[in-house]
Amino acid sequence: GDELLKQTAQRLLGCVRSSDTVASLGGDEFVVLISALDNDHAVGGIVMKILEDLAEKFLIDEHEIYITSSIGISIYPRDGLDAEELLKSADMAMYQAKEAGRNTSHFFSPELNMRATERLLLENTMRRALERNEFFLAYQPQMELSTGHVAGIEALIRWRHPDLGIVPPDSFIPIAEETGLIVPLGEWVLATACRQAVAWQQEGHPPLRIAVNVSARQFRQKNLGLRIETSLADTGLDPVLLELELTESAVMENPEEAILTLRQLKKMGVTLSIDDFGTGYSSLSHLKHFPIDR
Numbered sequence: 001g002d003e004l005l006k007q008t009a010q011r012l013l014g015c016v017r018s019s020d021t022v023a024s025l026g027g028d029e030f031v032v033l034i035s036a037l038d039n040d041h042a043v044g045g046i047v048m049k050i051l052e053d054l055a056e057k058f059l060i061d062e063h064e065i066y067i068t069s070s071i072g073i074s075i076y077p078r079d080g081l082d083a084e085e086l087l088k089s090a091d092m093a094m095y096q097a098k099e100a101g102r103n104t105s106h107f108f109s110p111e112l113n114m115r116a117t118e119r120l121l122l123e124n125t126m127r128r129a130l131e132r133n134e135f136f137l138a139y140q141p142q143m144e145l146s147t148g149h150v151a152g153i154e155a156l157i158r159w160r161h162p163d164l165g166i167v168p169p170d171s172f173i174p175i176a177e178e179t180g181l182i183v184p185l186g187e188w189v190l191a192t193a194c195r196q197a198v199a200w201q202q203e204g205h206p207p208l209r210i211a212v213n214v215s216a217r218q219f220r221q222k223n224l225g226l227r228i229e230t231s232l233a234d235t236g237l238d239p240v241l242l243e244l245e246l247t248e249s250a251v252m253e254n255p256e257e258a259i260l261t262l263r264q265l266k267k268m269g270v271t272l273s274i275d276d277f278g279t280g281y282s283s284l285s286h287l288k289h290f291p292i293d294r
Contacts, residue, residue: 012032051071071106072094072106093108126179180217209242213245213275216250224261
């Protein structure tokens, strides 16, 4: 590891001029300070050279090692007026480069800074949002095209934020996944959707299958089956009318363990479906091994 960092430093030095600065920030992070450049395009050329040079193989004790780099770029004075601000801006841009798939670069932008600030606000306020009843469910009908009838309903979580208004799920679900808040949030969705399905029946509507999304983090929980059984028992919903919707990535993370969990859920009588199938590396042959309904 140390030898790899040393060789990486040498390659970085080879990509810049003698008047520029290369520093190790700690761990596997480096900072490159480039002075007196005319425009963003000139920076882009140096960054491209760094990406290409670091992608070439390293030879350490007869082992061939390949690495990739993610580079965040900030420019004075546009992205900061002092070293601390410039480093902070470059760091935010680097994480954006990582999110974009790694082995790439990203310039800092005010939009990026705004998104980071908003993310921090969401993370801090999400912890209290459940207690304050700020979440609610929207119900999307699933249509049977041959008859035009509603065949089922999918429960979709939404957040009515006191300051930001309605927050779309793609803004807060990833944060909930990372922080672990997705587990209590998922339990609330399950219980609320089951209660609503029973309430509709009591109002005289025909029984409809209700679909609830199960996150990858929830799916990995050892007591998932027990939690679902508890929700069904507490609300009185017939298991046949509950559909658990899993993503391909959740199921394929550990296929052997997933099969055991899915079989346990299937024994309870619930319907199982896979969402986003084919977006990862799975093939249709995988479906034969899973007790999936849809």
